[in-house]
Amino acid sequence: MEKLKCLGIGCSPRVKGNTSILLERSMEGAEQAGAECETIYLRSYKFSPCIACEGCNRHGQCIVKDDMQEIYEKLLWADRIILAAPIFSMGINAMGKALIDRGQRFWATKYVLHQPVAERPQGPERRGILLSASGTNLPGIFDCAIRGIKYYYKMLDIKYSGEYCYSKVDAKGEILSRPEALEQVFNAGQELASR
Numbered sequence: 001m002e003k004l005k006c007l008g009i010g011c012s013p014r015v016k017g018n019t020s021i022l023l024e025r026s027m028e029g030a031e032q033a034g035a036e037c038e039t040i041y042l043r044s045y046k047f048s049p050c051i052a053c054e055g056c057n058r059h060g061q062c063i064v065k066d067d068m069q070e071i072y073e074k075l076l077w078a079d080r081i082i083l084a085a086p087i088f089s090m091g092i093n094a095m096g097k098a099l100i101d102r103g104q105r106f107w108a109t110k111y112v113l114h115q116p117v118a119e120r121p122q123g124p125e126r127r128g129i130l131l132s133a134s135g136t137n138l139p140g141i142f143d144c145a146i147r148g149i150k151y152y153y154k155m156l157d158i159k160y161s162g163e164y165c166y167s168k169v170d171a172k173g174e175i176l177s178r179p180e181a182l183e184q185v186f187n188a189g190q191e192l193a194s195r
Contacts, residue, residue: 007078008039011085011096023084029189060109081128135170
């Protein structure tokens with residue numbers, strides 16, 4: 001049986017930040033469950049926000065030629081996605097939001113051209129989760145991020161399988177003092193990568 005392919009996407013600009021630590025731990029769980037894993041960090045790629053040119057409405061392809069083209073291929077490769085993004089100003093951080101907005105090509109494929117986003121005649125159901133951390137614990141602090149990721153996964157034909165969000169985690173690496181969170185995301189990665 002072919003291994004499930006699990007893609008981890010780190011959206012934080014901060015190296016070894018809290019969401020990056022959560023992502024690493026979750027991917028360890030997925031790998032232990034037998035998945036073929038790859039982790040990318042958006043800070044290592046050069047791409048612009050969506051320019052609303054509507055070029056993708058013609059063929060379902062983004063006409064902006066930057067590093068997002070490589071990320072698109074990885075998104076289509078994955079059976080499972082673990083997206084980790086911090087909260088900035090009550091919403092998903094800018095790099096994460098730019099990733100979602102550049103997903104417009106998938107929206108155009110699905111809703112304008114009425115074509116499948118990813119050709120998977122025999123493949124497993126695609127699934128994904130969200131990992132997030134916030135420095136505050138204001139009411140509804142994760143609501144916008146969760147809504148945005150649910151929309152993004154729907155565009156990609158990925159079943160949203162839940163969120164793992166931790167508030168009052170601000171200083172770099174502070175999540176390491178929350179062993180229950182690290183265990184929870186490890187188990188989430190394991191479960192996600194299990195058929």
